[in-house]
């Protein structure tokens with residue numbers, strides 16, 4: 001008898017549609033690779049009557065009510081592609097309670113309560129797969145859980161938000177202002193009407209929480225991660241970056257230090273020669289450093305129906321294979337309690353060189369006032385940079401600092417913010433050493 005595994009998909013938006021397309025168009029290949037077919041048995045969406053389902057999928061049960069799909073007796077795997085943390089959590093928890101495996105693309109939910117969901121799934125003897133939740137088309141979960149799982153990760157860097165990377169690289173390449181690029185990205189549908197999750201770093205933070213949990217086997221939550229978005233980055237910063245042989249990226253970083261793990265999502269100066277600087281437009285990348293295997297680098301599309309759909313379908317194939325062929329004892333990727341070694345510690349303990357950018361009303365004595373505050377915090381000034389500017393009422397310039405702690409820089413910036421010649425608080429960006 002030919003066995004098959006049946007799939008039910010909840011949420012036929014961008015990723016649901018991409019997933020159905022791949023399952024329909026690539027069915028023969030998938031069947032050959034698996035040795036059995038994956039069948040879409042049921043689909044669910046609030047506006048189900050308006051959502052086209054490919055004819056090649058054959059007869060499919062359609063419903064507006066996700067409970068009908070989850071409880072459908074022939075559905076073996078529930079695919080959650082609704083997003084958010086409310087309905088999606090109900091769908092996933094109900095599927096686990098019904099002893100069905102789950103495939104999800106939901107970074108927000110898995111970052112927030114992935115550990116609990118995994119524990120429930122393991123107790124119920126079902127499987128969870130979440131490759132699509134981070135970096136769309138890059139199979140980074142498989143890399144961390146299988147490909148390099150024999151290594152001991154010491155650092156992980158990522159460019160994990162396509163929208164902010166698109167904005168920054170457009171600013172870098174075309175000299176445009178952030179607001180102009182953002183408006184254009186919104187017009188083209190690359191950025192949401194409310195872009196906060198992307199440009200304030202929250203989307204990237206969810207992804208880093210998941211990746212660092214996988215890389216370090218630690219229960220990382222979004223609140224462990226210092227997060228700062230790209231709103232304050234200006235064209236001036238790119239001009240100074242270029243002078244310094246650097247560029248600016250929204251860098252997600254998880255680094256092991258002797259005291260613990262430092263986690264951050266923030267705009268940072270990175271050397272133009274580093275491979276991360278060549279990650280442009282909406283592409284994503286992850287760089288992992290291990291004790292034994294040293295550096296490995298992964299690059300690809302971070303989003304979009306087709307790349308993300310590939311991740312969902314590949315998860316379905318793996319989970320389907322485990323359902324039919326039996327699966328080994330499962331261990332949660334958020335496995336350990338706090339181990340100490342990878343215990344998150346505040347980013348203020350990080351030591352880096354820094355770039356400080358000022359906008360001032362010009363007058364004598366500005367540099368000495370700033371230098372005095374730096375000296376009081378035992379911070380050594382590296383260089384002062386000033387590009388030509390005629391507007392003495394709004395004059396930008398930059399100072400670079402020798403490596404110092406983030407804590408000292410924050411105190412200095414706070415002290416400087418009181419100075420009356422400043423038009424806004426100084427912008428401080430860490431300058432990453434060559435990665």
Ligand SMILES: NC(=O)c1ccc[n+]([C@@H]2O[C@H](COP(=O)([O-])OP(=O)(O)OC[C@H]3O[C@@H](n4cnc5c(N)ncnc54)[C@H](OP(=O)(O)O)[C@@H]3O)[C@@H](O)[C@H]2O)c1
Pocket residue numbers: 010011012013014015016044045046047048064066081082083084087105106107108132133134136302303304305308
């Ligand atoms: N977009 C990407 O490139 C990307 C990449 C990686 C991961 N993801 C993740 O993938 C997931 C889906 O994202 P998406 O871009 O496909 O979102 P989307 O286009 O907004 O699709 C979500 C779908 O869920 C449906 N839905 C909402 N509430 C529902 C309910 N109660 N019952 C049934 N269906 C419901 C919506 O229906 P209506 O529209 O009919 O209301 C919509 O069709 C999210 O977790 C997202 O973070 C997305």
